[in-house]
Amino acid sequence: MRNKICEELNKSDIGKAVNLCGWVDRRRDHGGVIFIDLRDHSGFMQITINPEDGETLFKQAEILKNETVIMVNGIVNERPKDSINKNIVTGELELKVKDLQILNQIKNNLPFPISVHDYENTKEEIRLKYRYLDLRRGKLLKNLKTRHKIIKAVREYLDNSGFTEVETPLLTKSTPEGARDFLVPARLSNGEFFALPQSPQLFKQLLMVGGLDKYYQIAKCFRDEDLRADRQPEFTQLDIEMSFISEEEIISFNEKLIKNVWKNVLNINFNEEFPRMTWHEAMDNYGTDRPDTRYEMLLKNLGEILGNIGFNIFTKAIQNGGAIKSITIKDGNSSISNVRIKPGGDIFKVAQDAGAGGLAFIRVKGDELETIGAIKNNLNKDHISNILKITEAKDGDLILLGAGNTQIVNQSLDRVRQYIAKDLKLIEKDKWNFLWVTDFPMFEMNEEEKRFEALHHPFCSPKNIKLEDEKELKEKIESSTAHAYDLVLNGLELGGGSLRIHQAKMQREVLRTVGLSDNQINEKFGFLIEALEMGAPPHGGIAFGVDRITMLILGEDSIRETIAFPKNQQAKCLLTNAPSNVSKSQLKELDIEITIDE
């Protein structure tokens, strides 16, 4: 059909006859001469039509509308010197048209403008409904190409490192804990359901038992939970698993893999090793397990000083086993007013929304502290100098304080820290702050349900627990640390992994600890435990969020900008109108009845 694409053309083509296909991006009709910007996936080429070229041809060109699909045949000409357009690659050329064919006509009034010149901030709702038009606008195509480049770099790297890509089932078994499953009715086993995988976790472990040694997969995963800008019900993981491997080996290998992606896609080299931090250090200093290290304002512990000065809220916090922590805002006295940090203020509200009862503050003025009387009156010189020392606060700085339940103090100061960093524009652009967070606890207490939950998942291997000592196994496992690690980038979790449990006895014990009965364990995970009994090698791995990596590399705010056909926030596909009703006969075949009252 065509023998060239627009941006392949250069001066060496002058005088040659070529066929081009594409869309009418824009028509400039001067009455006598008509210019058309022809657009294809590569870029633009101006085509020109004069009345002398033939009456039929000219009349055809006169009525061309934007986005009409055309094929043109003509001679590549050099443009007159004063008509060169430096803004486009083919700006020194034009195509003198001999023949023009309309391959597809368009209806009037497209839902939104396509041409880059009319690129407008279109409502996402209609962008999703007409996703194919949105794609044609170019930005999304560029994003998809970057995504492809990332995946290609990953595949090449892993292939060169001896990995095999294996597809694991999409129709699989529902498992308790974790996210809600998407269920699929199984016609041949009436009344029973498959679940779409939340991750290929157990299958990749079974591949290790099968001796595959090094596995990866660009895996679609499904979780039926509410959506966010960085969360879709179906998303893509880069899933990796290796056998006979240590935690250190996995971390350093994957660090190289990620560095390779940044090198290939952005041509950025990281010569230093990614910094590391234990989970406890992260929680202590940042109040979160995915710290954004692009800015300071670390959390400082003031419990020892302020816990016994006689200020009731502080005293209680410490007595109840909680914490008093602070963040220091450089020059906060001038940048943040009292209105904002007192009840009703925006910063106060951020802390409050995170569960904090309030937000105390201290303003440093010279070597004096300015704060409410109930705090100030109980501070002696030693207190003051210690506070200044720990908070590293100087004249003009503002110290914000949270007191109470440690988790709530951490969470609220973390949110306040992030909020202020954005508000005061403390985040430098083009920073790539990777961070490994290690040594996650195996379990945390779910206070509502009064039971332990796995912090990562119940297949992580606990550190330093001896399987032989029955008593130690039971006693120590609840408070144990996992061989688990997350890779964090600029405060966002890129991926996480662990060494897995490869011994059946340990796996049973961990599943018991998260509250499963032996019956439930056998029913839900019997196949895994059986496999572990038959010569499972020590193994471990990691999974990265491909959508998130792509989003960060592109500098987008939503993973929807990295996915060809994403769902909206109600988990609907506005293009196809899925999900939708199915016919009665379909339901009958499955013995399924819909019982929605209203």
Add this chain to the structure above:
RNA sequence: GGGACCGUAGUUCAACUGGUUAGAGCACCGCCCUGUCACGGCGGAAGUUGCGGGUUCGAAUCCCGUCGGUCCCGCCA
């Protein structure tokens, strides 16, 4: 499940404190124009202000409800 913000022409936006016939750019339709490149000029059509109700002499604007959208919390082993 909860909170915040939003919904005006095909589209992007405007319309002051509630006050004429709800305006403008692009797109669309018609006419003119032989070197433009976000071409230009003249003219035209295009609106149940998401929907329903209320307050008012008067509602795009205020109130209530509802539908839709985005962001966030919960949730996401």
